[in-house]
Amino acid sequence: GADVVHAHGLHAAARTALALSGRSVPLVMTWHTRRYAEGARRQILHLLERRAVRAAAVVLAPSSDLVDRARLRGARDARLAPAAAPSPRSSQAPHEGKVRAELGAVERPLLVAVGSLVPHHGFGTLLDAARVWRALDPVPLVVVAGEGRDRSALQQRIRDEELPVRLVGSRDDAGELIAAADLAVLPSRWEGRSLLAQEALRLGVPLVATEVGGVPELVGEAAELVPFGNGEALARAVVRLLGDPERCAWLAEAGREQAAGWPTEDDTIAHVLSVYDELAQPSPHPR
Known part of the structure; x- marks a missing residue:
């Protein structure tokens, strides 16, 4: 089985957490963007945010305000993740x-x-x-x-x-x-x-x-x-x-x-792999 599962986005994280229920496989969630809703939908969105971030062993986010929001919603471990800028197009652009x-x-x-x-x-x-x-x-x-x-x-x-x-x-x-x-x-x-x-x-x-x-x-x-x-x-x-x-x-x-000075793709990959390695290590104090 998997040593670590990585879900991208709130809905994917919530569904993955449900699928992993009862198993000890750590979940990494990348929270890419903040969503907005009004009325009853707003309450549902907040519930989804709480369930997703609380289920994750680590929440990665591209901005400090999302890291803060994850912590506010109860994340155990929320971190700012380096995100690579898109690669420049190799083709010649028109004048x-x-x-x-x-x-x-x-x-x-x-x-x-x-x-x-x-x-x-x-x-x-x-x-x-x-x-x-x-x-x-x-x-x-x-x-x-x-x-x-x-x-x-x-x-x-x-x-x-x-x-x-x-x-x-x-x-x-x-x-x-x-x-x-x-x-x-x-x-x-x-x-x-x-x-x-x-x-x-x-x-x-x-x-x-x-x-x-x-x-x-x-x-x-x-x-x-x-x-x-x-x-x-x-x-x-x-x-x-x-x-x-x-x-x-x-x-x-x-x-x-x-x-x-922005992160490169190599920086992004190295950071995510380091999180995987950290979570895949056996706990020094097994319960």
């Missing part, structure tokens, strides 16, 4: 001028956001900010790559309010969109180790992001941070950067330096 031309941002600033079109990603706040940007000259183009249940509502707002925003759907070339952008924007309610933030910093694209979850520890000083849900603060931060090329250049360099 950014071509990407910008295809998007319609040749002689105007290009802002790029990436994520599922769901409430906790904060795209409603992004549209609030876009109302302010309509007054700029030239008016920036905001491109949002992603799909989700909020698409029709967001598209309706874009039409009704004549916002300079394009929803381009799911894209395999999201990294190329980010590389072509003047700024990347992350308006989420919560992120652990945001792929958009990692890609932007590594590419040297200035980032404006919400100060939530694991974002501050991921980006350090290499991004402009704003409160979640505050469209005015988001709008102001973007306007400031669009008018301050020196600050943008500083953020670009700081982003590359910050990204150079």
Whole structure:
């Protein structure tokens, strides 16, 4: 049989704990992301969190706030786990001028956001900010790559309010969109180790992001941070950067330096294997 079982996510951990009931096999749980719910669903979610983290011998999490949440829910051992940044694409990306031309941002600033079109990603706040940007000259183009249940509502707002925003759907070339952008924007309610933030910093694209979850520890000083849900603060931060090329250049360099210090895939693998080895060792004081 297995010496250690590793489950990824709350639901997988809860199901695995049930399957391991009555057995002495240690469970490792990686808690990747925080979920949100309201009303009765919120109570069910909290119950699921408690059951999952209490069943695990070790809970691994990508951000300090999730480690704290696991401990609050009763985890015996919760640890911050190094998570590797995605590997750069090996293929040659198209020239950014071509990407910008295809998007319609040749002689105007290009802002790029990436994520599922769901409430906790904060795209409603992004549209609030876009109302302010309509007054700029030239008016920036905001491109949002992603799909989700909020698409029709967001598209309706874009039409009704004549916002300079394009929803381009799911894209395999999201990294190329980010590389072509003047700024990347992350308006989420919560992120652990945001792929958009990692890609932007590594590419040297200035980032404006919400100060939530694991974002501050991921980006350090290499991004402009704003409160979640505050469209005015988001709008102001973007306007400031669009008018301050020196600050943008500083953020670009700081982003590359910050990204150079992130864990590698080897770091991530070594850490997980060390946890397995620790748990697989026979106890020196058998009961």
